[in-house]
Amino acid sequence: MQMAVDKWLLEQHLAGKHPHTLRFYTWMPAVISLGFHQHKYPESWQSLSWQGKKLDLVKRPTGGRAVLHQGDLTYAVVTSGLSNSRMQAYQEICEFLIVGWKQLGIDLDYGTAGRGYIHNPNCFGTATSADLVTNEGYKLIGSAQLRKDNVILQHGSMRLQPDAELFSRVFGEDFVTTEDFANLNFETIIDVLISAARDCFNIEFEIKPLTEDEWKIIVGVNGC
Template sequence: MDVELVKQVWRLIPSLAAAGNVQMAVDRWLLEQHESGKHPPTLRFYTWSPPAISLGCHQKQYPEFWQNLRTNFTGQGDKLDLVRRPSGGRAVLHQGDLTYAVVTSGLEGSRLQVYAKICEFLIQGWRSLGVELNYGQAGRGYIHNPNCFGTATGADLILADGSKLIGSAQLRKGEAILQHGSILLDPHAGLFQEVFGKDAFTPVQLPHNFHLETVIEALIIAACDCFNMETELKPLSEVEWEEILNQC
């Protein structure tokens, strides 16, 4: 007789728009809490407001002008935030993108195998929207490119035309894993070129414009299937926010 596996309950944090240093503090806090056994596995989606450039935790080389880059994207000449991620990888411009974060544990295998296990919900979710994704093929030469979306490795997901839709990075703390990544939905070409250069921008050719809510809903459904889990929608509490903001 088949025994149905009991589904694990993951925390689903409502979509959040906030500054980059706040978003990274949330992800670090979730990983630390899960690693210490105080917090369940978590799934969340978020956007960066104002736009920001995030650097990989070990990324030392990047253009000096990024530190004082101002953009008219918002119409006010705001300074573009420069934030360091707790995970690795190269620089990502967060504007017109959706970021996902998965915090979990108990996944076995190499780093690339764990990437694939987590990325399956991204592949399945986008397939439900009529978009097929595959893994990138770039070799080690990618480390010389400061732009994360300038090349696609085996940990990245690309469209049929070879353009990169999702770039992900990962951090382990004990048995706990944080994997987060940027989904390029509606980037502003001018801002992208201002940051990475005129030849750096490759437009993402999606079948049609997707609303954030549509994408998030499809990815949540896929995650429930891929991770054999159910979600409990639970915003961050005032006490949790206090702990998180103390890290900023």
Template structure:
């Protein structure tokens, strides 16, 4: 992968799902226009949310009445494809870049290599999933693992990723399951959907540090840490996505 002259690292950000998706979409459009460098960021969702894939038209009606910690669980539309993801007790990564060669799966795996390397630093071995096209019938992203996803040695899916490509510009973001609330997960996807992870005890900050180190190595650049500016926030909030 040939890096641009500069990569930006946006510090960990907690916000609603609609805001987070608006940020990702804005970063993609700005990079496509040549106005913004390649970017890596990590974020969490507050309140808890279920993100739907861009083309996902069906989901259980009860998802619209879910609550967690006294607040409604948001339903949010992603700009990327794939199945539904519950964002609670997880960490999301997003990469915006361009100029990658290969087919869709090859591009996924070029971008996922830093996730494998980063978790290796934390003592966790990951490999790619191997589910076939049957995954499209499962509303739960974490119910199956395709070649774009990363699973533990016991087969449990740790990271589910989705991608949007515009010309040569790519947004890839994904959810990393860390400490999901078991009861909420079962309310969303059913009792049979939950599989334990058995991860070592790690803090979010440790995960971000390891993944950032690995990304710097894989992409061949040191990151410049730069929070979103007031002007950027104004532009982003003006285009928040609606489900």
């Protein structure tokens, strides 16, 4: 459903029917999202469960590798009029994330991994120049992008409170824990990031829930 909403917002903005959008969401139950072009993944992922509930697999409209959505916070930006350069557009959008997390006491910078990352099914297994890492090398935010004409959907996962045992079962590698985010609640993070986005983009936000008719359209079009 979350991926259906993001895709619908992009199409609405493309048609001139919806303004620029910033939204935040979590996933329930836990989910593994696959990049749009990611067709190969471990067969075991189809039978994973956590806390008695099956882990669903969902395809993102954006690229990149697999992301385990558990204990994370996702942001999504739908906008237009940015640079035609993919990486420059990433950096224009990511500015509010860097500014906001600095206000929360975490310095972030871009990753440096080359194209070899495509052989790793785990999005958080490497950090590319589209991702944000801490000074200690912890990849906090992995982002992905879809562009249609001059409209961009960029969304990303902020890895805050993952379950280390589940992470190991999914990706077959140990998760290096960090206590940097233990005392931060999602509401605080969202408030700070909205304020940072307001300053970075020089824009005022209006909270606007989807209407009942809009939900019906999204559900009907995507078969959710």
